[in-house]
Amino acid sequence: MTTTTAITIDPTALAQYVDHTLLKPEATAADVAALVAEGARLGVYSVCVSPSFLPLDLSEAPNLRLAVVCGFPSGKHDSSVKAAEAALSMQQGADEVDMVIDIGAAKAGNFAAVEADIVAVRAAVPAPGVLKVIIESAALDDAQIVGVCRAAVAAGADFVKTSTGFHPAGGATVHAVELMRATVGPALGVKASGGIRTAADAVALIDAGATRLGLSATGHVLAGLDCDAGY
């Protein structure tokens, strides 16, 4: 995405929106260690990794939270499997769990099934654990986005999140974030993720209502603030 916006923000403030993310299947433990070191250097909010990397040594990065994906990336797991995966991640030190919904259920309009799936994972991620619900917004139409966001609210989620970053339909858009924010209201967070490659994109998504950003290109995006006039 490429966008312009008028919000004022600096790299330190923007970094605190960021889940610094590495979810590639080929990622190694050394890659994740480098992610943690870079995240600490950049001052991001959290690192977001695959569950197989837990427990993760954050002793050199005491201010970093740990976010872990669940049912990733397809969401096509039985709810009990997602719940067990989330419970293990919490036992192994996760602060936040980013679960993928059953996108097919949403496409079919079965929002009760979507809600039940989220409820199962919510039970495994009790507060103060944070549950984010990845809706894969680019694969849904507006009515489906609204239906899934309402299901996430009803299920007690903390955030709705646009994208896995792995779906061929695409990632975060300003339109999806605006619609998600309008649907969930101020009580839930909205995380924009997937395909965010410039500072202008990041700031536009915050302007649209995002309260968290999932970025694998964090260094590039934060560096961009230094050269994007108007920020």
Ligand SMILES: O=C[C@H](O)COP(=O)(O)O
């Ligand atoms: O949840 C985060 C996404 O996987 C990040 O996507 P990205 O690699 O396009 O920044």
